[in-house]
Amino acid sequence: MTQSRRMLVLRAVVEDYIRSQEPVGSAALSKERDLGVSSATIRNDMAALEDEGYLIQPHTSAGRVPTEKGYRYFVDRLATVVPLSEAQRRGINSFLSGSVSLKDALQRSARLLSEITGQVAIVASPSLSKATLRHVELVPVAMSTLLAVVITDTGRVAQHGLIVSAMPTADDINRLSSAVNEQCNGQSLSSASETVRALGGGTGFETVREAADALADSFASMALDERANELY
Known part of the structure; x- marks a missing residue:
C-alpha cells in the first residue's frame, strides 16, 4: 500500500x-x-x-x-510505539536474566507483559513442528535405554527415552551422535527423521541401527506436534 x-x-x-x-x-x-x-x-x-x-x-x-x-x-x-525508559529496560533485563530454562523465561515474560501493560498477557512456546534441529546428545541411562536430548533452533529442549535390546558401546554412541549432528543440523525434524533412519541403515552403523531407528521415530513424533507446547 x-x-x-x-x-x-x-x-x-x-x-x-x-x-x-x-x-x-x-x-x-x-x-x-x-x-x-x-x-x-x-x-x-x-x-x-x-x-x-x-x-x-x-x-x-x-x-x-x-x-x-x-x-x-x-x-x-x-502503530505508535512508546519507547521504554532506561529504568524499564534495566528492570526487564534483570527480571528475565534470572530465567533457568525456556519454560521459566516464557512464564516470566507473560507475567512481565501483564504487569507492564495492565492487560491479560498470553505467551506460547514455539511449535516443534516448525523447528529445526540444532544439536542432539545421546546418553546411556539404563541397561537398555538411551536418553536423547534434542535442542532446536528456538532453544526448545526435549528429552526422549530410546529403548534398545542391547546397549551399543560408548564409541558407537558417540559416532552416531556426531553423524546425526553433522548431517541433520538445520534440518526440520521431519527431514532429520528420514536422514537418521537412512544413516542407521548405512554401512558402518550396524551396531547402532536400533538406536538410530528409535531416534528417527522420536524426531517424527516431534514433527507431528502442530500445537504450541504450553500457554502461559
Whole structure:
C-alpha cells in the first residue's frame, strides 16, 4: 500500500474497531476523525482498502472491520510505539536474566507483559513442528535405554527415552551422535527423521541401527506436534 491518506483511514478503522468492537462506517469516521475529506471520499478509500485485503465488510449495509492483513500492517507500519525508559529496560533485563530454562523465561515474560501493560498477557512456546534441529546428545541411562536430548533452533529442549535390546558401546554412541549432528543440523525434524533412519541403515552403523531407528521415530513424533507446547 502506498504512503497516502488511505493509511490514515486504515489506522482510524483499526483504532475505532479495537475500541468499539463494531464495524466502522465512513460517516462515523468523517464525523469523529479530522481526516480533511468528505464521507464519500473516505467511503472510496475504505472500498479500495477492502479490495487490497486490509478491510472486510461483514454484510452489505455494514461498515468495515480490519482483516488479519490490516492488523499486521497497522502493527508493523502505523502503530505508535512508546519507547521504554532506561529504568524499564534495566528492570526487564534483570527480571528475565534470572530465567533457568525456556519454560521459566516464557512464564516470566507473560507475567512481565501483564504487569507492564495492565492487560491479560498470553505467551506460547514455539511449535516443534516448525523447528529445526540444532544439536542432539545421546546418553546411556539404563541397561537398555538411551536418553536423547534434542535442542532446536528456538532453544526448545526435549528429552526422549530410546529403548534398545542391547546397549551399543560408548564409541558407537558417540559416532552416531556426531553423524546425526553433522548431517541433520538445520534440518526440520521431519527431514532429520528420514536422514537418521537412512544413516542407521548405512554401512558402518550396524551396531547402532536400533538406536538410530528409535531416534528417527522420536524426531517424527516431534514433527507431528502442530500445537504450541504450553500457554502461559
